[in-house]
Amino acid sequence: MKFKAITLILACTMLSACQTANHVEVIAGEQTITPLHQNGEREGRFNNLYPGKKTYPTTCKSNCYPTSPKLQCEKDSENCQFIGEQQPMNLNTGFSLRWLGHAGFMIRTPNGQQVLLDPVKEQFDSPVDLAFRLASGFYRQPGDWLTDSELKNLDAVMYSHIHYDHFNKADIEEIGNKPRYLTPLGMADNFPTGGFNISEMAWYAKTNIGDLAIHALPAHHFSSRVLVPFIYEDNDKDLWNGWLLEQNGSTLFFAGDTGYSKHFSDIQQKYGDIDVCLMPIASYYSEDNPKWYRYVHTTPEDALTAAQELNCKIMIPWGYGNSSWKMGDRTSHSALLRLLYMHKKMDSKIPLHILNEGESTKL
Template identity: 25%
Template sequence: MKRRTFLTGLAGIVPASALMYYLSPEEEITVSHTSNPKLPYLKKPSDWKGTPLRSDGTFQNLHHPFSSSMYEVLKWKLGGNPQEEEKKKDTKRLSVEKINGLPPDGKDQLIWLGHASYLIRIGGVTLLTDPVWLDNWVLKRYSELPIDPQQLRDVNYILISHDHRDHCDEATLKLLGTILPNAKVLTGLSMTSLLQPWLPKNQIQEAGWFQSYDLKESLRITFVPTRHWSRRGLLDTNQRLWGGFFIESDDKSFYFMSDSGYGEHFQLISDTMGSPDFAMMGVGTFKPEWFMHPVHVSPMDAAKAFREMGGKHFVPMHFGTFDLSDELLLEPLDWLKANPSEVNHSLIEPIVGRNLLV
């Protein structure tokens, strides 16, 4: 494998790439605020100015600016994994139920397809989140995809949270572009130039944080902040916006966290949007914690954020499908099962392919 190809793949997954993000000491950076002028703010914090945008053209987290370090990457990769032998012997895998046909129209559903990918039907509208379904040289699935993509029809929206390769896969999106040319793509600012060549027939809407998308259906989807970062290649750090989604119908609300480190933004989202009925919280890719915590919450911190948000049902994700970090594949779920009080006994055990709505 060519060195450049390897680094490009690594750049889209781990929280600090093999190249540092350099800034000249003489260059003074200022921060302004931006948004999509075509989209509304239906709910926003009282003092909201917009999505932070640095004068070098890159986006910035609300409370914890991202920085990358070559030293920390090497310290992690060369330092060894204390669970390495345990991982070699580990055979525990996610439970998967095959989907042999979609339920009748009108029945709400929340079906986990693995990692951060869901099939959601709410109020008669069908959504897909972060579809990464095909193995490639960077990612290998450890849980089977429960559905044949060719079964998918009448999907209204494809939600892409950010540009990292375990959330935004070129091959999967090209496939969906041929199967679902009428599905609209909802994503963050500056993502269109990346996505449109893969989805030439699909309309794309970009939103800043706390902006709601222009939808025809009686559904509200709002792009909300996370503590994370973006990079697809070697020289495009934070040039595309990252975030999560808050989805509301007449009688249900879903919070899709995407990737995030712990921070004040969880409380800000809840204060602004309300407490979610179903919180899909990332819990994996968290070890070593000294390295991962700025961009991926541990199951412990995910539980803390869930309690702060006042969520009703805790739905863990972002574990078990891809091996991206030092912990065992199902270690986050094992911790949650062993500590039910940490999520107020509201854990919905994630079975891939099963409707998780209760």
């Protein structure tokens, strides 16, 4: 009998079959949206609120990437540092943040909660990691990462969607099961096993961590997580979200990966003007399929238009940078050059706050 028990313990250790199951709750119901196709071959798959052909209020058509004295680059807008003078904010929201690179942010709320958005420490999960490197010859330069103290004191980790550049299982295992994980609908089955506390949230669902209100919001994107992208069987079985943090009357919005659509004005109508907007400006460029890339990613001018519709008091862009993957981008900082140019050309009244990877700011 003792031999059988020892054998079982060894088997559990070797096969990880005895790991603690994850706890998963679904937050949906009245006043929320679960955007599923209702019929046809896509029935049961998630959908955008405003699908179909798009028109865009502003499009840069020529001379979109002029050099800027605000960027110090090694060569041809590659490996750059923003050195421009920041505009004064005077917001006093109580939020502070550090940009980890790409879509990753470490947020400290006015009352001290620590929230992590879309962390990806290095490249992709294996084996896509190796395949991408072999196919492209490119390997992402790691961005900033959390200190040991931050890892131990996280209250929540929030993911916008399952794409490899926003969700990495190896990082989840390093972060551990102490914080609460917030995800779009359908995403929990992508987690490793290990006693993780996961809340899947429909669009416009709300939850709280202490006195921090967290709202799951619409985005205009898609999902897939397969070895070969765009395989039908995997597409859109998991939802994609933006997020809104609200505390002490102050708001911070994270758009997630998204194209431009009417959902931005919907959000403003529901929640009012937004204090801090973390907006994507990259991965919109493709000579092979330009309409598709822009359909699911905002150009810098789309991001500025969206920020205007949200009536953001400050816009912090992301997606460019030395630790970006440059998927659908000309260079590491071409998107930022276009943003600086279009901000002036559009006479945008939304103040910009530009960060380099690893930099922090108090808002």
